[in-house]
Amino acid sequence: xxxxxxxxxxxxxxxxxxxxxxxxxxxxxxxxxxxxxxxxxxxxxxxxxxxxxxxxxxxxxxxxxxxxxxxxxxxxxxxxxxxxxxxxxxxxxxxxxxxxxxxxxxxxxxxxxxxxxxxxxxxxxxxxxxxxxxxxxxxxxxxxxxxxxxxxxxxxxxxxxxxxxxxxxxxxxxxxxxxxxxxxxxxxxxxxxxxxxxxxxxxxxxxxxxxxxxxxxxxxxxxxxxxxxxxxxxxxxxxxxxxxxxxxxxxxxxxxxxxxxxxxxxxxxxxxxxxxxxxxxxxxxxxxxxxxxxxxxxxxxxxxxxxxxxxxxxxxxxxxxxxxxxxxxxxxxxxxxxxxxxxxxxxxxxxxxxxxxxxxxxxxxxxxxxxxxxxxxxxxxxxx
Amino acid sequence: xxxxxxxxxxxxxxxxxxxxxxxxxxxxxxxxxxxxxxxxxxxxxxxxxxxxxxxxxxxxxxxxxxxxxxxxxxxxxxxxxxxxxxxxxxxxxxxxxxxxxxxxxxxxxxxxxxxxxxxxxxxxxxxxxxxxxxxxxxxxxxxxxxxxxxxxxxxxxxxxxxxxxxxxxxxxxxxxxxxxxxxxxxxxxxxxxxxxxxxxxxxxxxxxxxxxxxxxxxxxxxxxxxxxxxxxxxxxxxxxxxxxxxxxxxxxxxxxxxxxxxxxxxxxxxxxxxxxxxxxxxxxxxxx
Numbered sequence: 222x223x224x225x226x227x228x229x230x231x232x233x234x235x236x237x238x239x240x241x242x243x244x245x246x247x248x249x250x251x252x253x254x255x256x257x258x259x260x261x262x263x264x265x266x267x268x269x270x271x272x273x274x275x276x277x278x279x280x281x282x283x284x285x286x287x288x289x290x291x292x293x294x295x296x297x298x299x300x301x302x303x304x305x306x307x308x309x310x311x312x313x314x315x316x317x318x319x320x321x322x323x324x325x326x327x328x329x330x331x332x333x334x335x336x337x338x339x340x341x342x343x344x345x346x347x348x349x350x351x352x353x354x355x356x357x358x359x360x361x362x363x364x365x366x367x368x369x370x371x372x373x374x375x376x377x378x379x380x381x382x383x384x385x386x387x388x389x390x391x392x393x394x395x396x397x398x399x400x401x402x403x404x405x406x407x408x409x410x411x412x413x414x415x416x417x418x419x420x421x422x423x424x425x426x427x428x429x430x431x432x433x434x435x436x437x438x439x440x441x442x443x444x445x446x447x448x449x450x451x452x453x454x455x456x457x458x459x460x461x462x463x464x465x466x467x468x469x470x471x472x473x474x475x476x477x478x479x480x481x482x483x484x485x486x487x488x489x490x491x492x493x494x495x496x497x498x499x500x501x502x503x504x505x506x507x508x509x510x511x512x513x514x515x516x517x518x519x520x521x522x523x524x525x526x527x528x529x530x531x532x533x534x535x536x537x538x539x540x541x542x543x544x545x546x547x548x549x550x551x552x553x554x555x556x557x558x559x560x561x562x563x564x565x566x567x568x569x570x571x572x573x574x575x576x577x578x579x580x581x582x583x584x585x586x587x588x589x590x591x592x593x594x595x596x597x598x599x600x601x602x603x604x605x
Numbered sequence: 606x607x608x609x610x611x612x613x614x615x616x617x618x619x620x621x622x623x624x625x626x627x628x629x630x631x632x633x634x635x636x637x638x639x640x641x642x643x644x645x646x647x648x649x650x651x652x653x654x655x656x657x658x659x660x661x662x663x664x665x666x667x668x669x670x671x672x673x674x675x676x677x678x679x680x681x682x683x684x685x686x687x688x689x690x691x692x693x694x695x696x697x698x699x700x701x702x703x704x705x706x707x708x709x710x711x712x713x714x715x716x717x718x719x720x721x722x723x724x725x726x727x728x729x730x731x732x733x734x735x736x737x738x739x740x741x742x743x744x745x746x747x748x749x750x751x752x753x754x755x756x757x758x759x760x761x762x763x764x765x766x767x768x769x770x771x772x773x774x775x776x777x778x779x780x781x782x783x784x785x786x787x788x789x790x791x792x793x794x795x796x797x798x799x800x801x802x803x804x805x806x807x808x809x810x811x812x813x814x815x816x817x818x819x820x821x822x823x824x825x826x827x828x829x830x831x832x833x834x835x836x837x838x839x840x841x842x843x844x845x846x847x848x849x850x851x852x853x854x855x856x857x858x859x860x861x862x863x864x865x866x867x868x869x870x871x872x873x874x875x876x877x878x879x880x881x882x883x884x885x886x887x888x889x890x891x892x893x
Contacts, residue, residue, distance in 0.1 A: 230677050231686075302645040306609065412638040412813035415741045541739055551811050554648030558728070561650065561680050565673045565710045565869055568855050569772035569791040572837045577766050 245290050259283035268479075268508025269293055273549060274300025275409070275428045277478055277507055294430075298550050305409070311464040314472055318482045318505075319380050321458040328381045329452040330486060336378035339368075341457060342509075381454035382484045382501065391453075391486060391499045417540055422524055423517075427505060429547030431513040437537045438519035446535030448522045450502060453486035457509055481506045483514035487522050489529060500529060612659040612692040618642055619660035622815070626657065626806060629817035634779025635747070636730050641813040651684055651709060652810030654726035658688065658707045661722065661806070667695045669703035674711035674852065674869035681709070700872050710773075712794040714851045714873040717803035719820060725788040727809040730816060732776040732786040752784045755827065763832055772837050778825045779818055787824075793836040793852045798824040841866040844886035846877035 246253065260267055260283035270282040274297035282300060289295035325341025328334060340346075342365075385391040405420040413421060426434060441448055459479050465472040483504035491497030502522025504514035523537040536542055546552065610616065618640075625639040644652040662668065668688055672681035676698040684707060685696050697703050700713040709726040717723060733743045736754045746752065755776060762770045775792035779785045787795055788807060798805065798818060805818040818824060828834035839853045844865045851873055856865040865886055868874035878887065 230679070231682050234679060234682055234686075298647070301643045305643040306615075308615075409643070410640045412640060414638065541741060545740075550643065551648045554650060554652075555728070555811055556649075557647065558649030561709075562673045562678050563710070563789075564854055565791055565852070566773040566789050568839065568853070568869075569793065569837050571855065572839055573770060573772040576837070577768065577770070580767055 245288070254287060256280060256283045256287055259286050265509055266291070266293060268506075268510055269431060269513075270296045270300060272507040272510050272513065273297040273428060273430060274304065276300045276304040294549050294553050298553070301550055311466060313475075314463045314465060316460045316462055316478065316480070318456065318460055318480065319383065321378075321456055321460050321480070321482075322477075323378050323456060323458040325457040326378060326454065327452075328454045331381065331384075334381065334384065343511075378456075380456070380484070382486065385453070385486065385499065389496075389498070392489070392501060394501060394503070413544055415541055416527075417544055419521075419525070419528075422540065422544060423503065423505070423521060425544045425547055426517045426520060427507075429517070430549035430552065431510070431516070433547050433549065433552075434513060434516040434520055437523075437543065438516035440535065441519050441523045441537045446523045446526065446538040448485070448502065448519060449488040450485040450519055450522065451487070452515065453484045453501075455481070455483045455511060455514065457481045457511065479508050481508065481510045481514040483511070483518040485515075485518040485522055492530065500525070606691045606693075609691055611664070612662045612688065612694075613645075614642065614656065614659045622656055622660035625815045626660070626817060629806070629815045630804070630819050632783075633818050633822050634777075634783030634785040634816060636814040636816050638813055639815050641810045644810065646683070646687065648811035649728055650680060651707070651726040653808030653812075653815075654707050654709070654724050654810075655684060655687065655808075656810060657724045657806050657808035657815065658705060659692070661724075662688070662692055662694060662705060664692075664694065666704045667697050667702055668692075669697050669700065669706045669872075670708075671706065671711060671713070671870075671872075672709040673854070674713070675871040677871065698872050699876075700870075710789050710791075711852070711869060712790055712797045714848075714868070714870045716797075717801060719802040721803040723801075723803055723805050725790075725805065725807045727786065727788045727807045727814075728811070729774075730786055730807065730809040730812050730814040732774075732784050747783060750782065755784060759827060759829070759832075763829070768835075769828070769832065775834075776827050778827060780822050781825075784827075785816065785818075785824075791837065791852055792826065792834075793838050795824070795826045795834070796836065800824075839866050842884060843868045843874060843877075844884040846874045846882045846887070847884040848874070848877055848882070 260279050263283070263286065266286055267279050267282045270285055270293055271277050271279070273294070274282065274285070276282070281303065282296065285296035285299040286293065288299060323336075323339055325343060326336065326339045328338065382391055382394070386393060406418065406424070408421050408424055413425070417425075440446070457480070459477040461474050462476050462478050463472040463474050485502035485504075487500045487502055489498055489500040500522065502518040502520075502525075504517030504521065506514045506517065520537055520543060523535070524540050524543060526533050526538040527540075531538070533539060612619070614622075621640055625637045629635065629637045641653065642656060644655055646652055646655065658668070668685070670676065670681045670685040670688075672678040675681065676685075688694060689696055700706065700715045700717075703721065705722050705724060706713065706717070707724045707726065712723065731740065731743050733746060733754060736758055737743050737746070746754070759769050762768065771792065773791045774786055774789040775795055777785050777787050777795060777798065787798060800821055800823065801818070802820050804820055807816045809815070826834040839855060841853060842849045843851060843853060845867050848868055851868045851870055853866040854869045856867060857863070858865050883891070
């Protein structure tokens with residue numbers, strides 16, 4: 222019968238699984254992509270999936286990208302759903318980005334500074350011309366010259382904001398008016414409450430969708446909550462991650478993380494109690510994530526508007542708006558849930574509109590026939 | 606399922622959710638924030654309901670999952686499979702047989718009993734969200750029981766359309782205190798929530814909220830004395846089982862206006878047909 226066709230079913234789902242598997246593999250005349258290839262050659266995609274998936278594991282991120290046919294939000298979702306099942310053994314000590322093994326470090330506010338500017342493996346000054354030689358595979362293994370003595374002098378690479386901070390020109394970064402910096406919140410364990418403190422805000426931004434943050438950050442540059450930013454420093458490199466097991470009493474090194482850190486230096490007029498100082502916007506992202514780290518730093522600073530006595534007028538300054546809409550796993554789920562069946566609700570809307578139309582055209586006959594059935598629940602409820 | 610705890614979530618998480626549920630039962634209709642976990646199903650597809658079901662499910666429970674009133678809609682199938690796989694509990698399509706019923710958008714036609722629990726999937730737990738998007742503001746309004754905004758909305762509906770235009774997710778007052786979203790069930794189902802013998806639990810995963818209506822609690826759909834609450838249903842009997850008291854789906858049968866109205870509650874409909882009740886469409890099919 223006709224009505225059967227509109228219902229889903231077990232068979233349909235099984236068939237969809239099978240079709241998806243075939244579609245994902247594609248033309249079997251072409252060798253299958255290995256996870257190792259993705260991990261090694263699609264590094265920026267792996268980085269983005271790790272950042273938005275909130276899990277630092279290059280191999281699993283590469284697997285997720287393969288499984289999701291390169292749909293990076295879908296891949297981040299796979300990683301998140303895996304992450305949530307993992308036990309928590311320990312919390313790490315705060316990572317020390319000042320002692321990062323630098324691969325890239327640029328500052329837009331000083332021409333030169335101790336440690337110098339290190340461009341690293343950046344697309345910045347490439348001309349965006351399609352390299353047709355890559356169509357036929359990479360001919361020779363490309364090699365880069367080693368870092369010069371000055372660039373490899375890692376110990377000289379102080380963070381630029383620390384240099385400014387020494388002069389009292391930049392607000393200290395341990396200023397935390399609302400909570401203890403030693404005990405950061407975790408929005409994956411506790412729901413966000415408002416006003417959300419900066420620790421939770423930064424966590425939300427670090428997990429947030431790159432595109433959403435890019436758009437918001439851009440909006441602050443175009444006048445919707447301007448912050449007058451300068452890129453104080455962007456640094457990319459590996460940091461050591463340490464934990465301090467309670468039974469040991471000292472910290473041990475458990476591995477390295479590749480991180481991108483961006484510190485924006487923003488204007489601030491000061492007040493009667495606080496002398497004029499530059500203020501900070503902070504961005505920190507897993508892997509090579511410069512675009513996201515910069516956007517995050519812009520949005521972080523915009524979200525501090527209220528704390529710094531500025532008017533909250535723009536979307537990027539509205540903590541509730543930004544935090545509730547930055548997560549792409551939440552957003553994609555809810556936007557895409559619209560494709561689930563809604564015919565029960567739509568049916569009640571249909572009857573509602575038909576009833577209202579009948580009332581509007583004042584057709585007593587139609588109005589009468591559109592009343593609920595005589596023994597319906599509605600009548601007895603209304604009579605109560 | 607290998608590598609996963611019974612019903613997917615670890616016991617600590619289930620305990621955290623049950624603590625939230627106890628608070629929710631103690632304050633009927635009040636939204637309790639909880640540490641909603643990321644689930645292997647997408648947000649907006651029942652993650653709240655799944656977490657509630659996972660945390661209350663025992664090995665001897667019998668689970669029924671419906672979406673749009675039907676057991677065989679794709680998302681209901683998917684969620685039922687999830688629990689078959691991760692909890693291995695017995696599942697059923699029969700309302701009478703189930704001890705836990707997870708639902709999206711409907712309440713079964715058959716009255717529920719004291720030994721049953723109904724778990725609603727909730728997309729937007731805040732009934733005021735369409736009028737005031739800020740959760741900071743709506744929490745304050747709930748605290749003060751300041752629901753004037755909603756009454757004004759209903760009044761404006763009447764002045765513009767001559768009637769209240771909300772046809773689903775129709776706001777209710779629970780225990781004469783909290784304005785509550787019944788989830789997007791049709792207003793037709795609202796009266797079933799009032800003084801229901803079964804425990805009603807609500808889970809909103811994306812919005813990270815739980816709430817509950819304990820058994821035998823007053824649930825009143827908002828209305829005015831001169832504009833009493835009226836449920837909406839299609840003015841037809843079910844084409845398959847002839848029921849005149851069940852909520853109906855409208856099926857488009859051809860492209861020149863043909864319609865078939867059938868029970869949205871598939872279990873209710875098949876049970877009636879098994880008992881010999883036949884609608885006009887079923888009689889026509891039998892005659893052919």
